[in-house]
Amino acid sequence: xxxxxxxxxxxxxxxxxxxxxxxxxxxxxxxxxxxxxxxxxxxxxxxxxxxxxxxxxxxxxxxxxxxxxxxxxxxxxxxxxxxxxxxxxxxxxxxxxxxxxxxxxxxxxxxxxxxxxxxxxxxxxxxxxxxxxxxxxxxxxxxxxxxxxxxxxxxxxx
Numbered sequence: 001x002x003x004x005x006x007x008x009x010x011x012x013x014x015x016x017x018x019x020x021x022x023x024x025x026x027x028x029x030x031x032x033x034x035x036x037x038x039x040x041x042x043x044x045x046x047x048x049x050x051x052x053x054x055x056x057x058x059x060x061x062x063x064x065x066x067x068x069x070x071x072x073x074x075x076x077x078x079x080x081x082x083x084x085x086x087x088x089x090x091x092x093x094x095x096x097x098x099x100x101x102x103x104x105x106x107x108x109x110x111x112x113x114x115x116x117x118x119x120x121x122x123x124x125x126x127x128x129x130x131x132x133x134x135x136x137x138x139x140x141x142x143x144x145x146x147x148x149x150x151x152x153x154x155x156x157x158x
Contacts, residue, residue: 003048008033010154012041013050017151020054057150065113068142069120071128072106076135086133095123106138117141 005013011031015022022030028038045051060068075082083101090099090110098111110128114120120139128137 003045003050005045005050005157009041009045010157012038013045014151014154016042016051016054017154020056060113064115067114067116067120068145069110069112069114070140070142071110071112071124072138072140073108073110073128073134074105074136075107075133077133082133086131089131093123093127095120 008031012027015027015030024039024042025035027042028035031038033041042051060066073086075086086108087099090096090108095112095114096110097113100109101107102109112120112123114123120141124137124139128134
């Protein structure tokens with residue numbers, strides 16, 4: 001069940017989504033609280049799991065990870081062992097940034113990043129296509145990035 005968040009909580013979360021390096025004092029000042037109550041609110045949201053972690057976002061292209069692929073994977077069989085075995089294996093691939101189970105013709109979509117198309121081809125041939133449960137994979141290379149955000153739309157909460 002979702003935790004009730006008031007406007008101050010949502011403001012704190014918005015600030016943290018924008019810049020996780022803000023100090024509690026800076027956040028408190030911006031939301032109109034003293035430091036201790038602000039810290040308690042942040043701590044409460046961490047304990048509730050609303051704030052999962054504080055992370056640094058890296059620019060993949062500046063690091064030479066220039067190719068972003070969305071791989072649609074269909075499994076041959078949906079037996080009890082196939083789904084968890086596939087998911088456990090996918091979690092171990094560093095190239096896979098995200099993996100989601102889907103309803104419909106495709107069972108999973110994977111967000112994969114590599115240096116170049118050749119690197120993806122190696123990943124596909126040596127790893128993804130070798131998984132025993134995989135029947136079919138359709139890959140789509142992202143040509144350009146229109147929107148990429150990690151910020152959740154907190155305005156939808158109320």
